[in-house]
Amino acid sequence: MANLITIKEYSITYNIEPEFLMSLEESGIVYFTLEGEEKYISEDQLSDLERYIHFHYDLNINIEGIDAIRHLLQRVHLMDAEIRQLRSRLHLHE
Amino acid sequence: MAFIDYYKVLGLEKAASQDDIKKAYRKLARKYHPDLNPNDKEANHKFQEINEAHEALSDPEKRKKYDEYGENWRQADQFEEARKNQGTGNNGGNPFAGGGGGFSEADFGGGDFSDFFESLFGNAGGRSSGRRSPKYKGQDFQAELQITLQEAYTTHKRTITVNGKNLRITIPAGIANGQVIKLKGQGSPGANGGPAGDLFLTFNITEDPVFKRLNDDLYVNKDIDLYTAVLGGETTVDTLSGKVKLKIAAGTQNGTKVRLKGKGFPVYKKEGEFGNFFVTFNIKIPTNLSPAQQALFEQLANS
Numbered sequence: 001m002a003n004l005i006t007i008k009e010y011s012i013t014y015n016i017e018p019e020f021l022m023s024l025e026e027s028g029i030v031y032f033t034l035e036g037e038e039k040y041i042s043e044d045q046l047s048d049l050e051r052y053i054h055f056h057y058d059l060n061i062n063i064e065g066i067d068a069i070r071h072l073l074q075r076v077h078l079m080d081a082e083i084r085q086l087r088s089r090l091h092l093h094e
Numbered sequence: 095m096a097f098i099d100y101y102k103v104l105g106l107e108k109a110a111s112q113d114d115i116k117k118a119y120r121k122l123a124r125k126y127h128p129d130l131n132p133n134d135k136e137a138n139h140k141f142q143e144i145n146e147a148h149e150a151l152s153d154p155e156k157r158k159k160y161d162e163y164g165e166n167w168r169q170a171d172q173f174e175e176a177r178k179n180q181g182t183g184n185n186g187g188n189p190f191a192g193g194g195g196g197f198s199e200a201d202f203g204g205g206d207f208s209d210f211f212e213s214l215f216g217n218a219g220g221r222s223s224g225r226r227s228p229k230y231k232g233q234d235f236q237a238e239l240q241i242t243l244q245e246a247y248t249t250h251k252r253t254i255t256v257n258g259k260n261l262r263i264t265i266p267a268g269i270a271n272g273q274v275i276k277l278k279g280q281g282s283p284g285a286n287g288g289p290a291g292d293l294f295l296t297f298n299i300t301e302d303p304v305f306k307r308l309n310d311d312l313y314v315n316k317d318i319d320l321y322t323a324v325l326g327g328e329t330t331v332d333t334l335s336g337k338v339k340l341k342i343a344a345g346t347q348n349g350t351k352v353r354l355k356g357k358g359f360p361v362y363k364k365e366g367e368f369g370n371f372f373v374t375f376n377i378k379i380p381t382n383l384s385p386a387q388q389a390l391f392e393q394l395a396n397s
């Protein structure tokens with residue numbers, strides 16, 4: 001399985017508790033793939049996961065905080081797109 | 095290259111404890127971390143400063159060296175040399191050793207430190223603790239590419255250099271301003287069998303002096319003379335695909351907008367599909383009339 005890593009392996013590599021990853025999943029922040037008895041992290045989750053590890057272990061932000069940040073960032077991205085669109089419209093009248 | 099007051103950057107006194115440094119760093123990093131401030135270059139720059147200050151002050155060896163030589167960093171090497179020669183070096187070992195051994199280049203976040211930092215601690219001064227070094231998937235890269243509206247109109251290839259590596263990319267026609275393209279695996283290499291990071295390329299399309307774009311539509315203003323507007327006629331308009339002849343109906347009002355279907359911008363990744371092209375007429379009122387013209391207008395006005 002080239003694009004999957006087990007939670008156990010990932011936790012060892014990053015020296016973090018597997019419970020942190022499980023809590024992220026329980027909160028619906030990330031999802032894991034179940035293959036037999038083992039839970040795996042897919043490649044498309046890796047960048048987000050690394051970001052959440054920064055938030056938690058470097059910036060001392062808890063799971064609830066990460067979830068709130070995630071929602072706010074989604075809104076920021078939508079608002080960025082809207083601002084770009086409004087700027088283009090405004091530009092038509094300049 | 096100027097001296098950087100790392101204590102000031104973190105808002106601390108020189109007597110700050112390691113715990114104070116950690117707390118101050120975390121508080122500021124939560125405010126300026128790039129992941130929490132997307133597309134904010136100022137915050138990104140501020141975070142680098144905070145990260146660098148933390149890097150220098152959280153490592154006791156580096157902090158000692160900074161406290162001792164910080165403001166006189168230019169003379170640091172000479173001082174040390176003289177001290178060694180006099181046999182009065184401290185017992186704790188050479189503070190200029192850097193102590194960064196064992197960390198790969200990827201740990202440094204790709205040149206995130208100032209010249210001042212590198213001059214004092216060397217460019218292998220230690221690991222970057224602000225952003226955890228990737229231990230599995232390689233670091234993602236962000237880059238920006240500026241292209242003109244004309245370039246965005248056609249699918250074309252371009253070679254870009256990202257972190258010293260040349261990449262040949264295809265830019266599809268119709269790419270939007272601010273659009274981000276992900277180039278999978280073009281970030282830094284992975285570790286421990288992990289995949290390489292990705293490259294996120296943001297396109298900035300420069301504004302064109304003639305054509306204005308909104309989504310897939312293009313807008314232009316076209317001057318026409320009063321006589322053509324009143325009596326009707328023809329004019330030629332430049333589009334991005336060449337010149338187009340346009341009929342002007344008699345009695346065309348100033349600000350009239352006409353639509354040329356399918357003459358606008360190509361629709362991204364939909365070959366053969368194009369937006370619309372809008373032409374707004376700007377009727378030029380004649381000025382500097384000759385006495386004869388003046389008389390004719392007066393005749394019209396009184397008719």
